Amino acid sequence: MNATPPPAVPTAPGGLPLLGHALPLARAPLAFLTRLPALGDLVRVRIGPRSVIVVCDPELTRHVLLNDRVFDKGGPLRERGRELLGNGLITCSHADHRRQRRQCQPSFHPARLPAYALRFTDTARTVVDDWRPGQVLDVVPTMMALTVRTALTTMFATPPPARAARTLTEDITTVVEGVLRRALTPAVLRHLPGPERRRYDRARTRLRTALAELVTARRADPAPHDDLLHALLHPGGPDGAPDVPPPTDREAVDQLLTFLVAGVETTAGALAWAWYLLARHPRIEHRVHRELDTVLAGAPPTLADVPALTTTGHVLTEALRLYPPLWLMTREVTEDTVLGAVPLPRGTVLGISPYLVHRRPDRYPEPDRFDPDRWLDARPDRTAYLPFGSGARKCIGDRFGTVQATVVLATIATRWRLEPTDPRPPRPSALSTLTPRGLHMRITDRTAPQSACADPVREPDCQW
Ligand code: HEM
Structure with a gap:
């Protein structure tokens, strides 16, 4: 009897000669992605001459994430990432990862969180002190400026002056966008000189030079x-393991840049989406306000308050489900293997998408609906909830980022409400991380009377 042939991997429709699916991926990546599960558990997508197999099934996604030796970091995103970050924790291969992870772990030790949380709160208070009622914020850059500032105050006890911090913020945005754009651009086009390429190269050099000077000092x-x-330069300190060697100067710069690039835009994106979602759902916003008034009673939030801020926490959990900032990650198969029933030769590149998994109706009833209460009795599922990835390569800054987002949201929402100036929903931009680019919101004093039901921008089914 003949053995059944292995199932073929379907190719996404709409590919063009030479470019493959680069255009729909660059123009409307989320719409493109969400059409893939209907085609199969694994679907082939082409970027120029290269093929990426997108994993659409949550169990297979988890299998890939947990087997980081066979499914190592790789593919166009990692290659472009390495040009920027060098051999840092997020871009290094399996062979180097365990050593690097132990080297970086003390910086994120839970014992450091109470001090970090104080700096998050202080920074948020300093930023909002400058806000005026009626002012209109461009929310993503505003949150970016805030998270760059919190990153710098936690990384360096004496952060760089305001002007240098502004340049750093712009440079980080430029390079994060540049990495993804370059990953989705076929090589022939990527190497063409032009203003975008020059801007990217300048930002990269400026960032690395600034960080190298801080390490030398x-x-x-x-x-x-x-x-x-x-903590990074002394990994064998009180929170670390004595046998871990300290990083060289170059490694230290790679890691600092990795923390900035990986931590700043992701947290800013989560916060920006949370503001938008709260404004569109005034009953939830009202509950958050009540919670803040009860738990904090006007005091600035600390780490100890975070567990009691349950609704605030559920809002962030749900914002990260609907809009996971790292919506696409890639892996490369290091030895011939089988995924599902499909044989994958060494060198195959896989795409993993938390966005795609989070929007599956078989995992989340009404997956497109913002419902923080879906987390009331449920803990995030390890297979279906992946905003921080999973396995050995799971985000090292998950607690850092969550605590930061919670205390920043609490600090700001204690005092201000943010309302969109445009009734149309923002278009999610997946150019780099997933953000509501172009979202403008007017700030009002929270003590002013609420007018939610009369406002067409806010929740359409508002009942109070
Ligand atoms: C809401 C905020 C954040 C989100 C959604 C997020 C998301 C992620 C995801 C999905 C990964 C896994 C990438 C992969 O498997 O390819 C990751 C890894 C990583 N993240 Fe985060 N992150 C956040 C905040 C932060 C912060 C604040 C930092 C540092 C200050 C950070 C540093 C890192 C690093 C260094 C890695 C690589 C870990 C490793 O490979 O061992 N992240 N992050």
């Missing part, structure tokens, strides 16, 4: 500092 300073850089 710190090496020359024997005093202990209560910050992330100190």
Whole structure:
């Protein structure tokens, strides 16, 4: 009897000669992605001459994430990422990962979180102190400026001055966008000179130079500092393992840049979506306000308050489900293997998408609906909830990012409400991380009377 042939992997429709699916992926990546599960558990997508197999099934996605030796970091995103970040924690291969992870772990030790949380709150308070009622914010850059500032105050006890911080914010946005755009651009086009390429190269050089100067200055300073850089340069310290060697200067710059690139736009995106979702759902917003007034009673939030801020936490959990900032990740198969029933030769590139998994109706009833209460009795499912990835390569800054988003949201919402200026929903931009680019919101004093039901921009089915 003949053995059944392995199932073929279907190719997504609409590919063009030479470009493959690069155009729909660049123009409307989320719409493109959500059409794929109807075609199969694994679907082939082409970027120029290269093929990426997108994993649409949650169990297979988890299998890939948990087997990080066979499904190692790889593919166009990682290659472009390495040009920017060097061999940092997020881009290094399996062979180097365990050492690097142990080296970085002390910087994110839970014992450091109470001090970090104080800096998150202080930074948020400093930023909103400058806000005026009626002011209109461009929400994504505003949240970016805030998270760059919190990142710098936690990384360096004495952060760079405001102008340098502004340049850093712009440069981080440029390089994060540049990495994804370059990953989706076929090589022939990527190497063409032009203003975009020059802007990217300039931003990259400026960032690395600034961080290298900070590392050199710190090496020359024997005093202990209560910050992330100190923990990074002394991994065998009280929160670490004594046998972990400290990083070289180059490794330290790679890691600092990795933390900035991986941590800043992701957290800013989560916050921006949370503001938008709260404004569109005034009953939930009202519950968040009540919770803040009860739990904090006007005091600034600390780490100890976070567990009691349950509705606020569920809002963020749900915002990260609907709009996971890292919506696409890639892996490369390091030895011939089988995924599902499909044989995959060594060198196959896989695409993993938390966005796609989070929008599956078989995992989340009414998956497109914002419903923080779906988390009331349920803990996030390890297979179907992946905003921070999973397995050995899971986000090292997950607690750092969650605590930061919670205390920043709490600090701002204690005082301000944000309302969209445009009734149309923002178009999710997946150019780099997933953000509501172009979202403008007017800030009002929270003590002013609520007019939610009369406002067509806000929740259409508002009943109070
Ligand atoms: C809401 C905020 C955040 C989200 C949604 C997020 C998401 C993710 C995801 C999905 C991964 C896995 C990538 C992969 O498997 O290919 C990851 C890894 C990583 N993240 Fe985050 N992240 C956030 C905040 C942060 C923060 C604040 C930092 C640092 C300050 C950070 C640093 C990292 C690093 C270094 C890695 C690589 C870990 C490794 O490979 O061992 N992230 N993040």
